[in-house]
Amino acid sequence: MISPSVGIALAAPPLAAALGTWLLLGRAGVELTPEGAIVRTLRRRQIAWRDVQYVQIQRFSGNRVVVLYEAGGRRTRLRAPSTGFLNWDKRFEEKADVIGRWWETHRGVQDSVQASVELGGGWGAGGWNARNPGAWWRPTSRIRLATVQIVMILMLLGSLTLQAFTGFVLAPAGDSDGGPGVLSATICLVVTCLLVEAARVFAVNAGVTARAEGLQVHKQRGRLLPWTEIASFSVETTWHGSRLVAHEVSGRRTRLSGPRIGFLLWDDDFAAKAWAVDGWWRAATGATAPPLDLSGVRRAAGWKKVLVGLVAAALTAELLLGALVSLLLLTFA
Structure with missing residues (x-):
């Protein structure tokens, strides 16, 4: 027979764990007020909306969470809402x-497009987008290709460059010393320069940048589209x-040149990037065109x-x- 004191001692750890779990999960979250966000963990902390510079959805330990970036440089990661493989939240x-x-409504700041671009502020003054809420809300006015797209293009072009170099080394002798001739060296140099330029245009530099005067499209021949000269945006799907x-x-x-999705090279943030570009344009012109169809x-x-x-x-094996x-x-x- 177990005495009451021993029973309490044995039950204490599970009870403490259950209480800790309830305190950590049951009370975790955020309460929104007109003055700010009250973050609840083991303690309560209020963050004034005017002190929040921007809001971002980030990936953390396999989950997607909301992060508040404060003016003093502090970053607060909210415990809720969050969603992931083991704690999926469809809402x-x-x-x-x-x-x-709430942040956009109560922060009390009316940014101009010029100030937003100078400060590197997300979509500019366009605010939060209902169709894709904050998935691409971050302190940058530059949108590039997805990492997988850049890496695969660079690897493919690197493989071609390596083949050109190997062909140059194995080229028939053209000089008295038995080494590759001048013609082979010239061809190899030209091919290498073309491949490096292709890597810059189609991978490293591809994308767009929001400026105060318009949208800078990074292509082989860069082009600036003034905001007032843009009638609308659309997604072309083939x-x-x-x-x-x-x-x-x-x-x-x-x-x-970006964002884009290829047959094999995907971009999980394509929709968010497209909404960001559309939001920049709407913020600069006050346009009321129909929402972007995705x-x-x-x-x-x-x-x-997998492929x-x-x-x-x-x-990778070929390059090595x-x-x-x-x-x-x-x-x-």
């Missing part, structure tokens, strides 16, 4: 949208992917990600092997 976007709208298109007042259509955009299928992973592994072979050829040439 996460809606809850994050509510937080963003069998090989989706990309954002700017429709100008003159009738010209400009396909943006219904045709599809997420990447699982088999595509890209296999291709990346093959390219090619680099080793090139070093050996240079050493024993």
Whole structure:
């Protein structure tokens, strides 16, 4: 028979754990007031809306959470709302949208587009977007391709560059010393320069930048689209992917170099980036055009990600092997 004192001692750890879990999870969250956000964890802390510089959705330990960036440099990660593999919340976007709208409504700051661009502020004065609440709300006015897109393009072009270099080393002798000729060296140099320029244009520098005067499109020939010359944006979807298109007042259509989705190279943040560009334009012009239609955009299928992973592994092996072979050829040439 277990005495009461021993029973209490045995029950204390589970009770303490249950109480701690209730305090941590049951009370965790955020309370929104006109003055600020009251963050509840083990203690309460109020953050005034005027002290919040911007709001961002981030990934943390496999979950998506809402983060408040304060003027003093402090970053507060909210315990709720959050969503992830083990604690999926199908209303996460809606809850994050509510937080963003409260901040936008009660912060008491009316930013101009010029000030927003100078400070690097998210979408500019456009505010929080209901269709894609804050997934791309961050202190930057530059949108690039997705990391997987940049890496795969660089690996492919790197493989071609390595092949050009290997071909140069193995080229037939053209000089008295038995080494590759001047023609081979010239061709190799030209091909390498073209591939490096392609990497810059199609990967590293691709995308757009929001400026006070307009949208800078980064392509081989960069072009600045004045905000007042843009009539609307649309998403062009074909069998090989989706990309954002700017429709100008003159009738010209400009396909943006980023964001975009390819047949195999996906961008999970495409919708958020597209809404960001559309929001910049609306903030600068006060446009009331119909909302951007993203219904045709599809997420990447699982088999595509597996295939890209296999291709990346093959390219990595090829690059390492090619680099080793090139070093050996240079050493024993």
